[in-house]
Amino acid sequence: MAQFDNLTESVLRSFARHTSRRSIFGMLGGLLAGAAALPLLPVARAGEGDTNSASDPNSGQSAPQGGSNPQDPGDPTKCDYWRYCAVDGSLCACYGGSVNSCPPGTEMSPITWIGTCHNPADQRHYIISYNDCCGGVASGRCSCQNNQGDRPPVRPQNSNEVTWCFDTKSQVYTCTTANILGATNDHK
Amino acid sequence: MAQFDNLTESVLRSFARHTSRRSIFGMLGGLLAGAAALPLLPVARAGEGDTNSASDPNSGQSAPQGGSNPQDPGDPTKCDYWRYCAVDGSLCACYGGSVNSCPPGTEMSPITWIGTCHNPADQRHYIISYNDCCGGVASGRCSCQNNQGDRPPVRPQNSNEVTWCFDTKSQVYTCTTANILGATNDHK
Amino acid sequence: MTAGILSAKAAAICACVAAAHAAAADFPKPLPTDIIPKVETLPAKYPTTWTFLNYASDRIELRNVGSDSREVKAQLQAHDSATLLVPEKRPELYVADTVWSRGTRGTRTDFITVYDTHTLNPIGEIVLPGAKRALIAAVEGLMAFTDDQRMAVVFNFTPASSVTVVDLVKRQVVGEVEIPGCSLVYPSGTRGFSTLCSSGTMLSVRLDANGVVAGRGESKAFNPLDTDPLFTASIVVGGVRYFPSLHGRVQPVDMRGDEVKILPDWPLVSAADQAGNWRPSGWQVVAGDEQKLLYVLMQPNAHEGTHKNPATEVWVYNTATRTRVKRLRLVRPGSSISLTHGAEPLMLVQAGERLDVYEPSGNLVRSLDLPDFRSRMQIEPLR
């Protein structure tokens, strides 16, 4: 179990590096409401990282936007991109945002749900924070539903159905980003 | 021209029989804003009554709701029903209303645009009042666009693009009805 | 050019007038003028072949599923995670919804609209304070009746959890109850509610006649969230609420008393069926009927992440004997299931942009269109 405690610690350090105090407070509030959920999270999901889910046939088509980094392969406008293993929503990369940024004029919620996805290039598992972008127009383009590790909203922080727009001026869902919080195998 | 003056008079009598004072006031206000438009209206449209326009391919399908009156043939949930020769919108018959009534919970606008449609059964031309229903949900079911006699909104009362929701509590467009005001050939 | 067109038009008028004189003989009088304005109303008691279809965050449709005319009877507006309650005691409908003053931004208002069942006109409104109503699509458990339908409880998530208590008769908010670490609301006891907690327990709250907390009780842990969590979708059959689990159990909970009774769970998948790896799957995954039969949407070859995929079969269980009595193949994979409450119940399955209507035997009767259906549907048949 030491491995997973390290993981948790690394995730929390990652939060601390990249989010404001207020965000951390909000995020931990959300996470800790489900008592002791976080430490178990990567355990329950390890080994389930492969994503072969098809994109929604009703999605608006868009041309490939493949990244140039061979360690981060795939097209962030497509539902089968590896970081989207637990996305339920519309992909921000189709709306003027990107895999890790919100479209202009929207606001990124600091509080979110978390998944663990397998990167087929470096074979690592990454903890992915699915931050919703809020306050803009949700038009159904590039809708994507993958449910790796999604759970019923009894632990809301494990549920991709919840509109994760908190600490934002508007709680209107627009689209979802997939941000790397840390690699779960990176504990050596 | 006497024929058409009679027509106008008959239309106005029809208004008077079936609409409240307030509605007439509003309706005439709308009509008379385009000076002298009404007397010319049936003239410009006579002989243009046949409606062969196809329904929108994106319409929600619904089963036939043919009327039992042989003098009023066709299915009021279909865009090729004869009274819809100048409809641009969604058909109320698909939303819990009918050809001449609004769905529950909506409100019928007394002010409207007017067309002249040819009834293939009795071969008469009828003046049709396209009263919009307002304040409900517009979900795109049974959308229908026919433009017999529609004109650019310089004379708004001849334009089916205008949201005809006036004197109603809400001006949110829901769907359109097609009401007989009178027969234009019925002037003997 | 203009003159040419006018001449053609004049010729057409002549032809028409001649034809009209011929046909007018068959129909001596023109069609009568219509009455303006005219608005439809609904019957005092809706037939049990009608059902509400809650298109998450879009609209709520009242459909006649018992007729091949496939009618939409009416629509109610619904914006974000709108939730419907249909009382049997009063001629009213309740829809909880959320809007912003400038469309996607501005001031947020959470409110319950009270509709008259006959006219569908809004006849009242209860504004929910704090802009904290949970926004989780059209999921069961966002709002529930209690106190014999006199009160309702609304689940809030900010992400702190609480419940707003509403007096539906007085049309006012009467209080708020903190439920830290717990989610969603289910009716329980004579005047109370229960909620599912992240510790695997169920917390039950009793209210007094004024809607104030009169007592709390927490069950033992019975919901193994790490290994085989329960769906939050459930159905009451014979007074007992049944929750399927992601891996194929069903958990009965008797919530009629002031303290809930966690009854023994039992498997939905027998040893003989283990090879196919069948599991419950979908959105509204479970239904029930007056014969105490349980209908569960099932999917083969299930694995991590497939629990919301459409199901290919419906497995039907006798809740008394805990055995499967029927296995129905769906004509199209379905995500939400429900049963109408009439003398001859119909099984309704939302399958993509269709609502398939079956006899409980599995025979497809008709298939209704669900145009512009996008995400999740909650099917709410009428009693």
Next chain:
Amino acid sequence: MTAGILSAKAAAICACVAAAHAAAADFPKPLPTDIIPKVETLPAKYPTTWTFLNYASDRIELRNVGSDSREVKAQLQAHDSATLLVPEKRPELYVADTVWSRGTRGTRTDFITVYDTHTLNPIGEIVLPGAKRALIAAVEGLMAFTDDQRMAVVFNFTPASSVTVVDLVKRQVVGEVEIPGCSLVYPSGTRGFSTLCSSGTMLSVRLDANGVVAGRGESKAFNPLDTDPLFTASIVVGGVRYFPSLHGRVQPVDMRGDEVKILPDWPLVSAADQAGNWRPSGWQVVAGDEQKLLYVLMQPNAHEGTHKNPATEVWVYNTATRTRVKRLRLVRPGSSISLTHGAEPLMLVQAGERLDVYEPSGNLVRSLDLPDFRSRMQIEPLR
């Protein structure tokens, strides 16, 4: 069953860990963590290969039509008959829109949102009094700049016609002008607007520096509404505004001075082409370019009621010689046309759920998707 699944999972973990150690050698460091939160911004000056697409009553999309990556750059909210103005003088965007306090009912608010072009954040709001803004889909003429883009005029229809004058710099309403019997607004003069009247004339209103009416003038009747009305869609080419007519003329109007000059009309369809009964057809039926060429959507076999049908060809005219210089066959029938303003202009045609991008020669360059496009589109390229 649960135990079995857990064992399988444990085996998968072992396999993965082994593979990870092999691949980790190729990529010794994991991918960096992302910065949260992060929101995109737009360049100070948008490229001329970007265009706004106004999906009537739904959303306004900023699209890059100059790239095969077919990107959506941003979206602005739009509810009922939303209208966009893009100034060249200030880093702002203006969208006039209408909302109700309870979704489809409640208090109506008409308002102009001022957006920052760099962030697309709303930085100001001008509420339009009286709840009277005209609701006519995404039609040209609902709102127009005047006074060198310092002011805007908004067309109202209740069904009485009026115009609300707005000071965009001070972000306040400065007045209202009655225009009985007239519809829509077009910029005219140095500080004024013109409107099309049901008597077939054009009424022009001059404003003073405070937005108060300084004078009015009415043109002769030139718009034969009973026989061959002008489309209200128009384009300015070489300083002159061109209105096509339903039956195939084009009417130039010079609106640069305080009094409009109604110039001689000319036919779009030559005697040689009369047989095909070609007419302008569609929604945004006309476009123009810097070379003073006029592009008109045209349809053969036209008759009463077909004037909004999609067009099959684009006919291109030299406005100096009043002759057709090109005839372009569309790959798909189109309803709205526009031209980008760059050095190498592109011809944009909305055709159903596609936006086809052509070279002005008629060569199709690419085709963009317009998912969920439903009714009318106003294409608004950037300068």
